[in-house]
Amino acid sequence: MKIGIIGLGRMGAALATRLQGCGHELVVWNRTPEKAKSLVEAGAVLGASPAAVVGQTEAIITCVLDADALENIFNGDQGILTTDLNGKLFIETSTVQPKMQRALAEQVNAKGGAYVECPVSGSTGPAREGRLIGLVGGTPEAVARARPIIEQFCRRVEHAGPVGSGASLKLAVNLPLVVYYQALGEAYALCRHLGIEPERIIDLFSDTSGGANILKARGAMIANGMRGDEPQPVTFDVDSFRKDLRTMIAEGGELGLSLPVAERTLSVYDEASQQGWGSRDGTSLAGYWSSRT
Numbered sequence: 001m002k003i004g005i006i007g008l009g010r011m012g013a014a015l016a017t018r019l020q021g022c023g024h025e026l027v028v029w030n031r032t033p034e035k036a037k038s039l040v041e042a043g044a045v046l047g048a049s050p051a052a053v054v055g056q057t058e059a060i061i062t063c064v065l066d067a068d069a070l071e072n073i074f075n076g077d078q079g080i081l082t083t084d085l086n087g088k089l090f091i092e093t094s095t096v097q098p099k100m101q102r103a104l105a106e107q108v109n110a111k112g113g114a115y116v117e118c119p120v121s122g123s124t125g126p127a128r129e130g131r132l133i134g135l136v137g138g139t140p141e142a143v144a145r146a147r148p149i150i151e152q153f154c155r156r157v158e159h160a161g162p163v164g165s166g167a168s169l170k171l172a173v174n175l176p177l178v179v180y181y182q183a184l185g186e187a188y189a190l191c192r193h194l195g196i197e198p199e200r201i202i203d204l205f206s207d208t209s210g211g212a213n214i215l216k217a218r219g220a221m222i223a224n225g226m227r228g229d230e231p232q233p234v235t236f237d238v239d240s241f242r243k244d245l246r247t248m249i250a251e252g253g254e255l256g257l258s259l260p261v262a263e264r265t266l267s268v269y270d271e272a273s274q275q276g277w278g279s280r281d282g283t284s285l286a287g288y289w290s291s292r293t
Contacts, residue, residue: 002027003149004057006050006073006080007094008035010235011120012063014127015093018153019061020044027056031069049078059089059149066243067096074104086112091146095119095174095244097251098164101137105163114142117163118150119170123235131155135173137166171248175262178241180212181282182265185289188226192290198223218283225287231280238285239278242269 001024005016008030016039020026026044028036029052036046047053050073054060060080064070070092074080080090090108092101092115105115116138126132134154136143143159150157160169187210188201202223206215215222221232245266252259272278272288 001025001059001149002057004028004047004053004060005039005044006030006047006053006060006062007064007069008039009063009065010124011093011127012061013039014124015061015063015153016044018128018130019149022152027053029053050074050076050080051078051083054080054083054085054088057088059091059146061091061093061149063093065094065240067100067247070094070096070100070104074107081107081111084111088113089142089145090115091149092117093119095170095247096167097171097247097254098137098167099254101167102164105138114138114145115163116142116146116150117166118146118154118157119166120154121170121173125235126155127153133173134158135160135166135169137161137163168251171244171251174244175248175259176212177214178245178269178282179261179265180214181241181285182268182289184222184226184286188286189290192226198226201226221281221283222286225281225284226290228287228291232283234279234281236282237279238269238272238282241282241285242266242273242278245269 003019003024003026005012005026005028008028016026016028020042027047028039028044029047029050030036040046062073085108090113101117108115118134118136120132120134122132130153132154134150134157136157136159147157160166202215202219205211224232245262248262249259277288
């Protein structure tokens with residue numbers, strides 16, 4: 001199948017690599033074209049604009065950082081909505097508020113396209129291996145059409161309901177993770193003076209009732225962060241978690257809810273970013289608080 005990939009940040013590039021490896025022909029676009037270099041060298045075509053990508057493909061996956069970037073690729077000059085969408089399938093994977101997903105779906109559907117949202121749970125490694133969890137929103141018909149593509153990068157596809165449902169689930173599943181990184185930092189601060197190796201601490205934590213899956217998946221990186229080693233390879237940075245926290249809090253406001261734990265966690269992440277930790281991987285946060293003076 002000819003698939004378009006619009007947005008080649010860390011996750012978008014990982015999705016593109018996975019789908020290219022599955023044998024699909026890709027047409028790709030990114031605001032900074034140099035990020036497409038390795039994909040083009042492997043056979044992908046570089047599109048001139050988001051609209052051009054749509055014109056050259058059957059299905060289009062969008063994956064960008066935030067709502068502003070998403071608005072630009074759909075409604076900007078030479079954006080997706082400036083061209084013929086009849087019969088095209090869109091799979092939107094960005095982490096934004098549900099109301100934005102619903103608004104984009106309405107615009108796409110009005111022009112004859114099919115729209116499925118599929119924000120994903122997991123990082124770039126699982127994306128390249130086809131082991132993400134897809135949090136899907138859309139009509140049964142559109143989801144059935146998108147599922148064969150989604151299943152090539154997701155080990156589990158959770159159809160939550162109409163468009164907007166996937167975004168709600170994505171914000172929900174990310175919230176405990178970002179809070180947990182801060183909780184780990186506070187926990188380590190209580191026992192750091194004992195001089196126990198961070199790997200041993202992580203092993204112990206993972207064997208207790210307070211353990212989380214992330215300790216098994218990324219325990220080594222978290223331990224390195226606790227030790228204060230050089231910044232780890234980045235899959236999802238602190239500033240991206242800050243963006244997600246702001247999105248969670250905004251959605252809580254839309255629903256008439258307060259999220260006090262998320263709000264307090266955001267203040268710590270903001271402080272860490274101001275101290276130069278914004279571009280570090282999120283696993284580093286477990287070391288930030290315990291080393292803070």
